[in-house]
Amino acid sequence: MKIGIVLAQPPSYSETFFNSKIKGLLEHGYTVELYVREKSSGYKNCKVFTAPKVSKNRIIQLFKTVFVLLVLLFSLKRLLRFIRLEKSAGRLRAQIFKNVYTNSHLLRANIDWLHFGFTTMALQSEHVAKSIGAKMAVSCRGYDMDVYPLKTPNSYDLVWKNVDKVHTISKYMLAKANANGMLDATKTMIITPAINTARFEKDIEKQIDETKPIQITTIARLHWIKGLDYTLRALALLKSKDIKFKYQIIGTGTEYEALRFAIHELGLEDSVSFVGELSHHKTLQQLESTDLYIQYSQSEGFCNAVLEAQAMHCLCIVSDGGALPENVLDNETGWVVPKRDSKALAETIFRVLNRDALALKAIRTKARKRVLTDFTIKHQIQSFIDFYE
Template sequence: MKVGIVLSKTPTYSETFFLSKIRGLQKHGFVVSLYVQKEDVSFKLCNVVQAPRFYRKNKFLQILAIFQVIFRLLPFLIRLQNFIKLERKVDRSWHQILKNIYNNAHILTAELDWLHFGFATMALQSEHVAQVIDAKMAVSLRGFDIDVYALQHPNCYSLLWKQVDKVHSISNYLLDKAKLLGLSNEISYSIIRPAVDLLKFNPVNRVLSEPINFLTVGRLHWIKGLIYTLEALAILKVKGVKFNYTIIGSGPDYEPIVFAISQLGLTKEVRLLGKKTHKDTLGYFTISDIYIQYSISEGFCNAVLEAQGMGCLCVVSDGGALPENVIHRQTGWVVPKRNPKLLANALQEVILLPEDVKGEYRKNATKRVIEAFSLDLQQKTFREFYN
């Protein structure tokens, strides 16, 4: 079976979700190709087909690229005609149609059984490609697609929902929200959650230190709820709790977060480390006591999975799919979002628990990660997805 996966760029070493999926399919005889806008030449895991480039600052190169696309599509005139007909049926302008032909030229020549868009946003303006190349169409639902982009662009997926053959979601939360956005209950779907490479994890059953070491990994973005987290920690500081808080990640909200740290009097307690490699990040899990993910919403959150796998006690919000990731009072603690006082109370409760009770939480969390979020299980469910 031939599967084409559409992404913006080739996966990096840390993007285990896509890498393990590709390896698992290849191991069982699937032929996998990636269709990307940006290609890293060091990526050798499977065949990569790059989209035509845009040369905004060089008209000569742009004209040359247009002619290359024309020659590439000449043997596929019937497909091209069918694509134009389908685009005209939904009243797309000729300008948009020509743009869509150019952007999708690398896929319009493909011979595939499945065309799988790794993000719902990647399928926009490409909704007719799978039908034209006589392939089934799949799409993956992720947090940004459903929680953020769909709010900024109402009804953006209305055509996609009509064309898709099967949906992959990383959580029940995202699937349910997609249905609220118009996805039909009749469309086939599979919930295939993120997975972790268990060989990289060595759970540490530690005794809480003083000061307590808190950790969060994620973009510096409003949806991660970092301001609420800082406000909760300021409450703990007033109560006399000694702690250090490390935030790993970069993003657009760096300045508001730095300002909040200063205003809340947490300059000595909080460290913003910026972006770190996956290997370095795993190292911080081993020296952290409590992992906090107090996001407003999450599609699932790999970092929380990794934190549990590494033996951190996890306190998360009830935003999005986080309650599917952490089972309240079994593998961690789930706190209503946007409420720093409740978060502060929950963190203090965790700190004061007897060490044997903390150990049980760690044991439960690690056991669940091993049983429910292994790469082998993920690979198996993806094979079943296409079959």
């Protein structure tokens, strides 16, 4: 079976969900091809096909368009079928012409499944799978379901009409897909993120040392949806109670300046540091020395970082945003706090730090065992095999 996965670009080292999926399917005898808009050098896990780029120079663009159309003449039946389907959906000629150009690499694909790694990636490509005689799948992730539909209501109507099967990464994402118009008859499957358990074989004994500052970590891009501003306010409340801590944020993003200003205003400059982007190996090293992991996002599709933090024996406190309550079980494997409530977060941290050491050890142990049992790459790959079969 041949599976074509559509992404903006080949997955980076940190995108473990896609990398483990591709590697696992290949190991089970499937052929996997990537179809991307931007090709990054060095990706060798499978064949990569790049969409034609649009040039600002009209003359150059004219030559590129002619070349693409000439190549598509070898797939004339597919091209005509695609144009017919686009017309039947009421698209204007200019948009159809543009879609032919941008989807030309997909229209030449010889595959059994065309799987869009994000639902937004399927927009303006809804008729490609039918045109090439393949089945169509989409994955529903955080931005797809939480943010994009707010900006463009009913944007997925054509996706839902043409998709054969929908993959979601959590129960929360499935509910959001339904709320965003997914048809009741659509076949769906929940396949959560997973971790490579071989990287977490070392069983670390942890205990909070009250003579030293508490080591707190968050792994997140610097973006409003990650709730870092609320986390900082909670930590300021802890500092006002003379609780000593060191908080590190692993990640980069557009909100760096705003967060730096907030740290200054809250008087946290000696307690908070930005680590920037780290390799996966170095990230795990940071988690090894972490006492408390916080993911106080306004919403998460699931969050791989929280899984890895639990596997590294970190005490995890998360918000109730999105699928985080599916990731961390409140008062069993960690703590779930209502989102956008810095006072509640601060009070939860304070309670955790004052819990009995044996009680905290039991929570760490249960969290680690659950992750290493229920969120394995092996289970994830078998789920994808079932999904395509």
